[in-house]
Amino acid sequence: MIFGLTFSSLRLLILSLAALSQIYLFYRARRAIRSLHRSDRFRSLAVFGTGAAIFLLFALNLYILFRPIPWAYPSTPAQIGFFYPPAIWGLGSIFSALLLLLSQIAGGIVRFAAHLLRQIACHAAASAPPDSERRRFLQAGAGALFAAPILLSGYGAAYAGRNGGVQELTLPFGRPLRVVQLTDLHAGVYMNREQLRCYADRVISLQPDLFVLTGDYVSNSLSFLPGCLEEMARVRAPYGTFATLGNHEHWYAGLGELQEIFRKSSIPLLNNEHRVIPTERGPFAVAGVDDLRNGDPDLDAALQGIGPSVPILLLSHRPEIFPEAAGRGIPLTLSGHYHGGQIKIDVPGGGVSLAHLRSPYPEGLYRIGNSRLYVSRGIGTTFTPVRLNAPPEVTLIELT
Numbered sequence: 001m002i003f004g005l006t007f008s009s010l011r012l013l014i015l016s017l018a019a020l021s022q023i024y025l026f027y028r029a030r031r032a033i034r035s036l037h038r039s040d041r042f043r044s045l046a047v048f049g050t051g052a053a054i055f056l057l058f059a060l061n062l063y064i065l066f067r068p069i070p071w072a073y074p075s076t077p078a079q080i081g082f083f084y085p086p087a088i089w090g091l092g093s094i095f096s097a098l099l100l101l102l103s104q105i106a107g108g109i110v111r112f113a114a115h116l117l118r119q120i121a122c123h124a125a126a127s128a129p130p131d132s133e134r135r136r137f138l139q140a141g142a143g144a145l146f147a148a149p150i151l152l153s154g155y156g157a158a159y160a161g162r163n164g165g166v167q168e169l170t171l172p173f174g175r176p177l178r179v180v181q182l183t184d185l186h187a188g189v190y191m192n193r194e195q196l197r198c199y200a201d202r203v204i205s206l207q208p209d210l211f212v213l214t215g216d217y218v219s220n221s222l223s224f225l226p227g228c229l230e231e232m233a234r235v236r237a238p239y240g241t242f243a244t245l246g247n248h249e250h251w252y253a254g255l256g257e258l259q260e261i262f263r264k265s266s267i268p269l270l271n272n273e274h275r276v277i278p279t280e281r282g283p284f285a286v287a288g289v290d291d292l293r294n295g296d297p298d299l300d301a302a303l304q305g306i307g308p309s310v311p312i313l314l315l316s317h318r319p320e321i322f323p324e325a326a327g328r329g330i331p332l333t334l335s336g337h338y339h340g341g342q343i344k345i346d347v348p349g350g351g352v353s354l355a356h357l358r359s360p361y362p363e364g365l366y367r368i369g370n371s372r373l374y375v376s377r378g379i380g381t382t383f384t385p386v387r388l389n390a391p392p393e394v395t396l397i398e399l400t
Contacts, residue, residue: 021097068221095149164392183336186380188219215246215317229265244288326371340377340390
Protein backbone atom coordinates (compact mmCIF):
# COMPACT_ATOMS: atom_id res chain seq x y z
CA MET A 1 0.00 0.00 0.00
CA ILE A 2 1.11 3.58 -0.66
CA PHE A 3 -0.16 6.25 1.77
CA GLY A 4 -3.04 3.89 2.63
CA LEU A 5 -3.92 3.14 -1.02
CA THR A 6 -4.41 -0.47 -2.12
CA PHE A 7 -2.98 -1.58 -5.46
CA SER A 8 -6.45 -1.44 -7.05
CA SER A 9 -7.02 2.09 -5.75
CA LEU A 10 -3.59 3.14 -6.97
CA ARG A 11 -4.29 1.73 -10.42
CA LEU A 12 -7.64 3.55 -10.52
CA LEU A 13 -5.87 6.77 -9.50
CA ILE A 14 -3.30 6.41 -12.29
CA LEU A 15 -6.00 5.67 -14.86
CA SER A 16 -7.95 8.73 -13.70
CA LEU A 17 -4.83 10.88 -14.04
CA ALA A 18 -4.23 9.44 -17.51
CA ALA A 19 -7.79 10.21 -18.63
CA LEU A 20 -7.65 13.75 -17.23
CA SER A 21 -4.29 14.22 -18.94
CA GLN A 22 -5.85 13.43 -22.32
CA ILE A 23 -8.58 16.01 -21.74
CA TYR A 24 -6.12 18.67 -20.62
CA LEU A 25 -3.72 18.06 -23.51
CA PHE A 26 -6.58 18.30 -25.99
CA TYR A 27 -7.67 21.57 -24.38
CA ARG A 28 -4.15 22.98 -24.67
CA ALA A 29 -3.75 21.77 -28.24
CA ARG A 30 -7.15 23.14 -29.25
CA ARG A 31 -6.30 26.54 -27.79
CA ALA A 32 -2.93 26.60 -29.56
CA ILE A 33 -4.46 25.59 -32.90
CA ARG A 34 -7.18 28.25 -32.68
CA SER A 35 -4.52 30.92 -32.12
CA LEU A 36 -2.91 30.12 -35.48
CA HIS A 37 -3.29 32.60 -38.33
CA ARG A 38 -4.83 30.02 -40.65
CA SER A 39 -8.23 29.48 -42.21
CA ASP A 40 -11.17 28.35 -40.11
CA ARG A 41 -11.35 25.11 -42.12
CA PHE A 42 -7.70 24.30 -41.43
CA ARG A 43 -8.07 24.98 -37.73
CA SER A 44 -11.23 22.89 -37.47
CA LEU A 45 -9.60 19.96 -39.24
CA ALA A 46 -6.48 20.28 -37.10
CA VAL A 47 -8.53 20.27 -33.88
CA PHE A 48 -10.49 17.23 -35.06
CA GLY A 49 -7.35 15.38 -36.13
CA THR A 50 -5.59 16.11 -32.85
CA GLY A 51 -8.57 14.96 -30.80
CA ALA A 52 -8.92 11.79 -32.86
CA ALA A 53 -5.21 10.97 -32.49
CA ILE A 54 -5.27 11.50 -28.71
CA PHE A 55 -8.40 9.37 -28.33
CA LEU A 56 -7.08 6.58 -30.56
CA LEU A 57 -3.70 6.35 -28.80
CA PHE A 58 -5.31 6.37 -25.36
CA ALA A 59 -7.97 3.81 -26.30
CA LEU A 60 -5.39 1.47 -27.84
CA ASN A 61 -3.24 1.67 -24.74
CA LEU A 62 -6.19 0.80 -22.50
CA TYR A 63 -7.11 -2.13 -24.73
CA ILE A 64 -3.57 -3.53 -24.67
CA LEU A 65 -3.42 -3.17 -20.88
CA PHE A 66 -6.73 -4.79 -20.00
CA ARG A 67 -7.69 -7.12 -22.84
CA PRO A 68 -5.78 -10.32 -23.67
CA ILE A 69 -4.15 -10.04 -27.08
CA PRO A 70 -5.13 -12.99 -29.29
CA TRP A 71 -1.76 -13.20 -31.04
CA ALA A 72 0.52 -15.95 -29.76
CA TYR A 73 3.46 -13.52 -29.85
CA PRO A 74 3.75 -10.26 -31.82
CA SER A 75 6.72 -9.90 -34.11
CA THR A 76 9.26 -7.17 -33.43
CA PRO A 77 7.89 -4.98 -36.29
CA ALA A 78 4.39 -5.35 -34.80
CA GLN A 79 5.73 -4.35 -31.40
CA ILE A 80 7.34 -1.22 -32.85
CA GLY A 81 4.53 -0.26 -35.18
CA PHE A 82 1.42 -1.11 -33.20
CA PHE A 83 2.09 -1.67 -29.50
CA TYR A 84 4.84 0.76 -28.57
CA PRO A 85 3.35 4.08 -29.82
CA PRO A 86 0.20 3.96 -27.63
CA ALA A 87 2.22 2.72 -24.64
CA ILE A 88 4.78 5.51 -24.98
CA TRP A 89 1.99 8.03 -25.38
CA GLY A 90 0.07 6.62 -22.41
CA LEU A 91 2.93 7.23 -20.00
CA GLY A 92 4.46 10.31 -21.58
CA SER A 93 1.16 12.15 -21.88
CA ILE A 94 0.64 12.05 -18.09
CA PHE A 95 3.95 13.77 -17.41
CA SER A 96 3.47 16.15 -20.35
CA ALA A 97 0.13 17.26 -18.95
CA LEU A 98 1.56 17.66 -15.44
CA LEU A 99 4.47 19.79 -16.68
CA LEU A 100 2.21 21.97 -18.81
CA LEU A 101 -0.25 22.40 -15.96
CA LEU A 102 2.51 23.35 -13.54
CA SER A 103 3.92 25.84 -16.04
CA GLN A 104 0.45 27.32 -16.54
CA ILE A 105 -0.03 27.69 -12.79
CA ALA A 106 3.44 29.21 -12.39
CA GLY A 107 2.76 31.60 -15.26
CA GLY A 108 -0.51 32.67 -13.67
CA ILE A 109 1.27 33.35 -10.39
CA VAL A 110 3.95 35.41 -12.16
CA ARG A 111 1.36 37.43 -14.07
CA PHE A 112 -0.62 38.07 -10.91
CA ALA A 113 2.52 39.20 -9.07
CA ALA A 114 3.46 41.47 -11.96
CA HIS A 115 -0.03 42.96 -11.93
CA LEU A 116 0.26 43.69 -8.22
CA LEU A 117 3.65 45.30 -8.72
CA ARG A 118 2.29 47.54 -11.47
CA GLN A 119 -0.55 48.61 -9.20
CA ILE A 120 1.89 49.39 -6.42
CA ALA A 121 3.95 51.42 -8.88
CA CYS A 122 0.76 53.26 -9.93
CA HIS A 123 1.03 52.08 -13.52
CA ALA A 124 -2.04 49.91 -13.60
CA ALA A 125 -3.56 51.95 -16.41
CA ALA A 126 -0.61 51.48 -18.70
CA SER A 127 -1.03 48.07 -20.28
CA ALA A 128 1.93 46.64 -22.12
CA PRO A 129 1.45 46.00 -25.84
CA PRO A 130 1.47 42.38 -27.02
CA ASP A 131 4.99 41.05 -27.45
CA SER A 132 5.15 38.63 -30.40
CA GLU A 133 8.68 37.50 -29.54
CA ARG A 134 7.62 36.67 -26.00
CA ARG A 135 4.60 34.74 -27.30
CA ARG A 136 6.79 32.67 -29.64
CA PHE A 137 9.19 31.97 -26.78
CA LEU A 138 6.35 30.78 -24.53
CA GLN A 139 4.95 28.61 -27.32
CA ALA A 140 8.36 27.04 -27.85
CA GLY A 141 8.68 26.42 -24.12
CA ALA A 142 5.25 24.78 -23.99
CA GLY A 143 6.22 22.61 -26.95
CA ALA A 144 9.38 21.49 -25.17
CA LEU A 145 7.44 20.69 -21.99
CA PHE A 146 5.03 18.60 -24.06
CA ALA A 147 7.67 16.79 -26.10
CA ALA A 148 10.28 16.01 -23.42
CA PRO A 149 8.30 13.36 -21.48
CA ILE A 150 7.16 11.70 -24.72
CA LEU A 151 10.76 11.50 -25.95
CA LEU A 152 11.95 10.24 -22.56
CA SER A 153 9.29 7.54 -22.58
CA GLY A 154 10.37 6.54 -26.06
CA TYR A 155 13.95 6.26 -24.86
CA GLY A 156 12.84 4.20 -21.88
CA ALA A 157 11.02 1.76 -24.15
CA ALA A 158 13.43 1.56 -27.07
CA TYR A 159 16.76 1.56 -25.24
CA ALA A 160 16.63 1.56 -21.45
CA GLY A 161 13.99 -1.17 -21.31
CA ARG A 162 16.09 -3.50 -23.48
CA ASN A 163 19.61 -2.61 -22.44
CA GLY A 164 19.98 -5.03 -19.55
CA GLY A 165 23.10 -6.69 -18.26
CA VAL A 166 24.25 -9.37 -15.90
CA GLN A 167 24.17 -8.37 -12.24
CA GLU A 168 26.85 -10.36 -10.41
CA LEU A 169 27.23 -10.83 -6.68
CA THR A 170 28.92 -13.25 -4.29
CA LEU A 171 27.17 -14.41 -1.12
CA PRO A 172 27.86 -16.93 1.65
CA PHE A 173 25.63 -19.99 1.63
CA GLY A 174 27.53 -23.02 2.87
CA ARG A 175 27.67 -24.72 -0.53
CA PRO A 176 29.62 -23.54 -3.60
CA LEU A 177 26.98 -22.92 -6.27
CA ARG A 178 26.62 -20.81 -9.37
CA VAL A 179 22.99 -19.66 -9.47
CA VAL A 180 21.24 -17.65 -12.19
CA GLN A 181 17.90 -16.00 -11.46
CA LEU A 182 15.36 -14.61 -13.90
CA THR A 183 12.21 -12.96 -12.67
CA ASP A 184 9.28 -10.93 -13.98
CA LEU A 185 9.62 -12.09 -17.57
CA HIS A 186 6.15 -10.79 -18.49
CA ALA A 187 5.90 -12.61 -21.78
CA GLY A 188 3.43 -10.88 -24.06
CA VAL A 189 3.20 -7.98 -26.40
CA TYR A 190 6.30 -6.28 -24.95
CA MET A 191 8.36 -9.46 -24.45
CA ASN A 192 8.03 -11.73 -27.46
CA ARG A 193 9.43 -15.20 -27.93
CA GLU A 194 12.49 -13.99 -29.78
CA GLN A 195 13.44 -11.82 -26.82
CA LEU A 196 12.80 -14.68 -24.38
CA ARG A 197 15.06 -16.90 -26.48
CA CYS A 198 17.83 -14.32 -26.27
CA TYR A 199 17.56 -14.25 -22.48
CA ALA A 200 17.60 -18.06 -22.31
CA ASP A 201 20.73 -18.06 -24.49
CA ARG A 202 22.35 -15.57 -22.14
CA VAL A 203 21.57 -17.79 -19.15
CA ILE A 204 23.03 -20.80 -20.97
CA SER A 205 26.21 -18.84 -21.68
CA LEU A 206 26.61 -18.19 -17.93
CA GLN A 207 26.76 -21.96 -17.27
CA PRO A 208 24.77 -21.99 -14.01
CA ASP A 209 24.75 -24.93 -11.63
CA LEU A 210 21.18 -23.96 -10.74
CA PHE A 211 18.61 -21.88 -12.65
CA VAL A 212 15.69 -20.34 -10.76
CA LEU A 213 12.60 -18.43 -11.89
CA THR A 214 10.70 -16.29 -9.40
CA GLY A 215 7.34 -15.53 -10.96
CA ASP A 216 5.34 -13.28 -13.27
CA TYR A 217 5.97 -15.18 -16.49
CA VAL A 218 3.13 -13.46 -18.37
CA SER A 219 1.83 -9.95 -18.67
CA ASN A 220 -1.88 -9.96 -19.51
CA SER A 221 -2.72 -13.35 -21.01
CA LEU A 222 -2.05 -16.96 -20.03
CA SER A 223 -1.65 -17.86 -23.72
CA PHE A 224 1.96 -16.68 -23.50
CA LEU A 225 2.93 -19.00 -20.63
CA PRO A 226 3.63 -22.27 -22.51
CA GLY A 227 5.96 -20.59 -25.01
CA CYS A 228 7.74 -18.72 -22.25
CA LEU A 229 8.39 -21.91 -20.30
CA GLU A 230 9.50 -23.75 -23.44
CA GLU A 231 12.25 -21.17 -23.92
CA MET A 232 13.30 -21.32 -20.27
CA ALA A 233 13.36 -25.14 -20.40
CA ARG A 234 16.21 -24.89 -22.93
CA VAL A 235 18.49 -24.09 -19.99
CA ARG A 236 20.01 -27.36 -18.72
CA ALA A 237 21.62 -26.64 -15.35
CA PRO A 238 23.31 -29.61 -13.57
CA TYR A 239 21.20 -29.15 -10.43
CA GLY A 240 18.07 -28.29 -12.37
CA THR A 241 15.63 -25.45 -12.97
CA PHE A 242 13.02 -24.51 -10.38
CA ALA A 243 10.19 -22.00 -10.45
CA THR A 244 7.64 -20.35 -8.21
CA LEU A 245 4.48 -18.40 -9.05
CA GLY A 246 3.86 -14.67 -9.18
CA ASN A 247 0.72 -12.61 -8.97
CA HIS A 248 0.17 -12.36 -12.74
CA GLU A 249 -0.23 -16.12 -13.10
CA HIS A 250 -2.94 -16.15 -10.42
CA TRP A 251 -4.78 -13.34 -12.20
CA TYR A 252 -5.39 -15.49 -15.26
CA ALA A 253 -5.60 -19.11 -14.11
CA GLY A 254 -6.25 -21.42 -11.19
CA LEU A 255 -3.50 -23.34 -9.46
CA GLY A 256 -4.40 -26.67 -11.06
CA GLU A 257 -4.16 -25.30 -14.58
CA LEU A 258 -0.85 -23.60 -13.80
CA GLN A 259 0.62 -26.78 -12.32
CA GLU A 260 -0.35 -28.70 -15.47
CA ILE A 261 1.34 -26.15 -17.75
CA PHE A 262 4.54 -26.31 -15.69
CA ARG A 263 4.42 -30.11 -15.66
CA LYS A 264 4.27 -30.18 -19.46
CA SER A 265 7.23 -27.82 -19.66
CA SER A 266 9.30 -30.12 -17.42
CA ILE A 267 10.12 -27.20 -15.10
CA PRO A 268 9.39 -28.14 -11.46
CA LEU A 269 7.03 -25.67 -9.82
CA LEU A 270 7.73 -25.25 -6.12
CA ASN A 271 4.42 -24.16 -4.68
CA ASN A 272 4.85 -24.34 -0.91
CA GLU A 273 7.28 -27.22 -1.31
CA HIS A 274 10.97 -27.96 -1.68
CA ARG A 275 13.57 -30.21 -3.24
CA VAL A 276 16.72 -31.42 -1.51
CA ILE A 277 19.63 -31.62 -3.94
CA PRO A 278 22.75 -33.69 -3.13
CA THR A 279 26.17 -32.33 -4.04
CA GLU A 280 29.76 -33.40 -3.42
CA ARG A 281 29.97 -30.79 -0.64
CA GLY A 282 26.70 -31.87 0.97
CA PRO A 283 22.99 -31.35 0.24
CA PHE A 284 21.12 -28.08 -0.08
CA ALA A 285 17.42 -27.36 -0.47
CA VAL A 286 15.50 -25.17 -2.90
CA ALA A 287 12.12 -24.14 -1.48
CA GLY A 288 9.38 -22.06 -3.05
CA VAL A 289 6.28 -20.34 -1.68
CA ASP A 290 3.17 -19.17 -3.47
CA ASP A 291 2.60 -15.46 -4.15
CA LEU A 292 2.13 -13.67 -0.86
CA ARG A 293 -0.93 -11.68 -1.90
CA ASN A 294 -2.71 -13.49 -4.73
CA GLY A 295 -1.75 -17.06 -3.87
CA ASP A 296 -1.91 -19.24 -0.78
CA PRO A 297 1.60 -19.05 0.71
CA ASP A 298 2.64 -21.55 3.37
CA LEU A 299 6.25 -21.32 4.45
CA ASP A 300 5.80 -24.09 7.02
CA ALA A 301 4.74 -26.51 4.28
CA ALA A 302 7.58 -25.37 2.02
CA LEU A 303 10.20 -26.14 4.70
CA GLN A 304 8.67 -29.24 6.24
CA GLY A 305 11.14 -32.12 6.44
CA ILE A 306 14.33 -30.17 5.69
CA GLY A 307 17.11 -31.11 8.10
CA PRO A 308 18.58 -28.36 10.29
CA SER A 309 22.04 -28.71 8.72
CA VAL A 310 20.78 -28.29 5.14
CA PRO A 311 21.15 -24.71 3.80
CA ILE A 312 17.99 -23.42 2.11
CA LEU A 313 17.58 -21.24 -0.95
CA LEU A 314 14.06 -19.78 -0.76
CA LEU A 315 12.19 -18.55 -3.84
CA SER A 316 9.40 -16.04 -3.28
CA HIS A 317 8.02 -13.73 -5.92
CA ARG A 318 7.40 -10.97 -3.39
CA PRO A 319 10.25 -10.07 -1.03
CA GLU A 320 8.13 -9.20 2.01
CA ILE A 321 8.55 -12.76 3.27
CA PHE A 322 12.14 -11.92 4.19
CA PRO A 323 11.68 -11.14 7.92
CA GLU A 324 9.92 -14.47 8.41
CA ALA A 325 12.55 -16.29 6.35
CA ALA A 326 15.32 -14.68 8.37
CA GLY A 327 13.56 -15.74 11.54
CA ARG A 328 13.74 -19.33 10.28
CA GLY A 329 17.48 -19.00 9.65
CA ILE A 330 17.18 -19.27 5.87
CA PRO A 331 20.51 -18.00 4.51
CA LEU A 332 19.25 -16.71 1.13
CA THR A 333 15.91 -15.59 -0.32
CA LEU A 334 15.54 -14.60 -3.97
CA SER A 335 12.64 -12.40 -5.09
CA GLY A 336 11.50 -9.90 -7.70
CA HIS A 337 8.07 -8.36 -8.36
CA TYR A 338 8.95 -4.65 -8.24
CA HIS A 339 11.13 -4.31 -11.35
CA GLY A 340 13.45 -2.06 -9.34
CA GLY A 341 10.74 0.57 -9.54
CA GLN A 342 10.72 0.35 -13.37
CA ILE A 343 10.56 4.16 -13.51
CA LYS A 344 12.82 5.55 -10.83
CA ILE A 345 14.18 8.98 -9.95
CA ASP A 346 17.46 9.26 -8.08
CA VAL A 347 17.42 11.65 -5.14
CA PRO A 348 19.87 12.18 -2.30
CA GLY A 349 19.66 9.15 -0.08
CA GLY A 350 18.34 6.72 -2.71
CA GLY A 351 15.81 6.22 -5.45
CA VAL A 352 12.15 7.19 -5.57
CA SER A 353 9.50 5.20 -7.42
CA LEU A 354 6.10 3.70 -6.72
CA ALA A 355 7.89 0.49 -5.72
CA HIS A 356 10.15 2.32 -3.28
CA LEU A 357 7.05 3.78 -1.64
CA ARG A 358 5.25 0.44 -1.52
CA SER A 359 7.92 -1.86 -0.11
CA PRO A 360 11.01 -1.76 2.09
CA TYR A 361 12.58 -4.21 -0.40
CA PRO A 362 12.17 -2.71 -3.90
CA GLU A 363 15.52 -3.88 -5.33
CA GLY A 364 18.98 -5.05 -4.40
CA LEU A 365 20.56 -6.81 -1.45
CA TYR A 366 19.26 -6.79 2.15
CA ARG A 367 20.47 -8.47 5.32
CA ILE A 368 18.99 -9.50 8.65
CA GLY A 369 21.54 -11.26 10.84
CA ASN A 370 23.09 -14.04 8.75
CA SER A 371 20.16 -14.11 6.33
CA ARG A 372 20.20 -12.29 3.02
CA LEU A 373 17.58 -11.25 0.50
CA TYR A 374 18.25 -10.31 -3.09
CA VAL A 375 15.50 -8.59 -5.07
CA SER A 376 16.13 -8.63 -8.81
CA ARG A 377 14.85 -5.92 -11.16
CA GLY A 378 13.77 -8.68 -13.55
CA ILE A 379 13.74 -8.54 -17.33
CA GLY A 380 10.17 -7.64 -18.27
CA THR A 381 7.80 -4.75 -17.73
CA THR A 382 4.16 -4.34 -16.81
CA PHE A 383 1.53 -1.73 -17.71
CA THR A 384 4.10 0.09 -19.86
CA PRO A 385 7.23 -1.14 -21.68
CA VAL A 386 9.14 1.88 -20.36
CA ARG A 387 12.04 1.48 -17.93
CA LEU A 388 13.92 4.52 -16.68
CA ASN A 389 16.86 4.27 -14.30
CA ALA A 390 15.92 0.66 -13.54
CA PRO A 391 17.47 -1.48 -16.30
CA PRO A 392 16.52 -5.15 -16.68
CA GLU A 393 18.92 -7.68 -15.22
CA VAL A 394 19.96 -11.29 -15.38
CA THR A 395 21.16 -12.11 -11.87
CA LEU A 396 24.26 -14.27 -11.42
CA ILE A 397 25.01 -15.27 -7.82
CA GLU A 398 28.19 -17.05 -6.81
CA LEU A 399 27.41 -18.85 -3.55
CA THR A 400 30.26 -19.88 -1.28
